[in-house]
Amino acid sequence: MNRPHIHTHSGQAQHCHEGNDTPAPSQTLRIEGASCASCVAKIEHALKSVPGVQSAEMNFADRTVTVTGGASGALLIHAVEEAGYGARTLSGASEEDSLEEREQADRAYYRRLMLNMGIALAVGAPLMVYGLFIGEMTVTTSAERVAWLVVGVVTFGVMVFSGKHFYTGAWQSLMNHSANMDTLIALGTGTAWFYSMVVVLLPSLVPDMARHIYFEATAMIIGLINLGLALELRARGKTSAAIKRLIGLQPRTARILRDGEEVDIAIGDVLMDDIVRVRPGEKVPVDGEVLEGHTAIDESMLTGEPMPVEKAPGDALSAGTINKTGSVLFRATRVGSETALARIIAMVKRAQNSKPPIGRLADTISAYFVPTVMIIAVLSALAWLNFGPEPALAFAIVSATTVLIIACPCALGLATPMSVMVGVGKAAEAGVLIRNGEALQTASKLTAMILDKTGTITLGSPKVTEVVLLSDQSEDEVIRLAASLESGSEHPLALAIQETAKERGLQIDKVGGFKATTGQGIEGNVLGRHLLLGNEKLMKERNIGFQQHLESVGKLAREAKTPMLLAIDGELSAIIAVADPIKEDSLAAIHRLQGDGLRVVMLTGDNRATAQAVADRAGISEFYAEVLPEDKAEKVAELQMQGELVGMTGDGINDAPALAMANVGFAIGTGTDVAIESADVTLMRGSLHGLADAIAVSRATLRNIKQNLFGAFIYNVAGIPIAAGVLYPVFGVLLSPIIAGAAMAFSSLTVVSNANRLRLFKAQENSRGQA
């Protein structure tokens, strides 16, 4: 058994105690060697006695145990080993193994289906050719009876060998009072075979003209449906390509530093606080924080951001990203199922299996579909028997069989989930994480998009660009006072001033009597002087004359800078201009959104003039300035009142209420540290192109779902009556059950293939979906 080497390391102590407010962290361990249910109590007891552990719950079936509390992985594993068992942390690697297993199972199933098809068609095709071109499929002489009896027995063999799963499935669900596709196939092929056998064995029960044999239909239908299932299995494999790619990002081993030596260990054995080495060209194995070295990391697989990101000590690394240039040492902060990659995989998987509301109608129909088709088959047979021409019985049997075979609940049921699967996966490839099917559908219908200015349209890291001195204070003095006053604040503008003070090496002094007025500014006492720092509103309220400087304030604002007025002891002393540059590609991305017909609105707490300048540069004509943070949600509601379906894009933390109020909230982040799952849609990339991609992908997916649903509805709505024989009175045509079998087999394949077309969708600048 490959057990990790156990040792303690210095970082451990901090994990043993923690605040009571935050929920206790939990980790999951895979238990080895637990063979009986009584082991459970022993293992749980051993874990609970580890200091810091609050609870330990073992799932015997899975051989996993979930531990909550702040104990380190090494201690937990040690405790389990002391109790006489093995344990390791759960990781994405086991996921990859199970993926391989699944593919293997799929391949075996595919081969089995193809064999089924081969056998069935080998029997069915010659019979069909015989019936069409050579002889009559009827019983007249006793020699024919014997010959047909042999064929009937052979066909029964086909039913057992190639079609067993239809019949057992049909029987099982019948016993459960439910019905599915198997029921229809079993009934259809069974009826055809059974009727033919009656014709062969007891011809006297059947009128002369109706003594027709349908063994070829039974064999052909079984063969064709097996073929359809096999091709569908192949096509389905492609729909999960995106998730497979994500799972494949997880490396299998990590090189860690233990007892001063670098050793390669399995990814599942990496523990929290382990020191990990990544060399150029290698994948980062777990999430962590750089301790030593500088490098550039390619994070495009997670964020869609093509440019490598520079990393220095203190910066965060994410599992699955690729180290480009330098060798670094880092401390593992999240391992196993806790890494950003693992959480992205979990979220994408969940979203792929969730259903948008548009699919609900199809679901409701599916639930009643099969019994309804059975009733239609009976009604159609009755109609032929009552009103049909001779041989009425043969027509009745053919029409009932054809109705049962042509009806395809699968196409209907597959229409939505297949497209969602491909669409959500495609979005993930572009760094767009969609929470569920509902968000996907609503995103496709949005009519308005509100963009928060700071951090969404702009970079979100403002810098002091100039200081206009209005008294005899020096520039450094002004910055020093302002930075001291702002020292307690985490406002982006405050951070800009603090940053400048730090760059200039200025001393920060203590602030007393600090007070902040939302939407205006702050005040306080520094070095015995009373300071006011804020916008014109604040100055006006405190009767500080600034009228003569309106021109400079306006000029700065028109340059898209935010002017902050500093008053010292009641005298206006300086204007500090802070600018937050617009992201390079914001203009292009906003054009894409507008091109998609969205009404783009900007929200900002800045003054009107600055907002106007930023909006102009970003190509936005509509904006709300001087909006207090708590009023952002109100603006969303306002637009909704105007009848708009509103999307809100913001940073996920400060804008949380507005994101929640919007029909779809888009959290925009930079890199993998964005709070995944904080909104309906998470944009891993800082660029607004991610937003345009999200809209484009959701629209393409919904379009694809509609095509699928429409196709499946039309197919069934048109196919069933034709099978029942509505065309016969006018055109004299009745569908052959074999054609019905082929149509049914390929209808669901068509749905899956159409969903696969979504894979051609291209995210990125200036491209449009093609599906």
Add this chain to the structure above:
Amino acid sequence: MLLVNMTGIALIALIIWWFWLYQPKEVEIGNDDLVVIVENGSYQPPRIRIPADQSAKLQFIRKDPSPCAETLVLPDLEISESLPLNKIKTIEIPPLAAGEYDFHCQMKMYRGSLKVE
């Protein structure tokens, strides 16, 4: 002919009763020992009773290689899980209010329900 028509109508009535009107019995969940078998187009047992306001664990084993059987969806609980082939998968059910909660495959061809009371 009358006999044929009567038989047909009886058949339709039987279909309606058997598939729509009949309410099958539920199986009560015991001490973690209940395993739902996913095979041949159905969940066995298809109807499971669990106590209200208590969390429960449902174990599933998929023996059917068909991709139809792979995904288990509990729409009301926003649970959607892939069932591995021939391996037990445990689904955690949070405490629920009394009522009926359906579970099914992606296409609703495999169907079952949880009766919480």
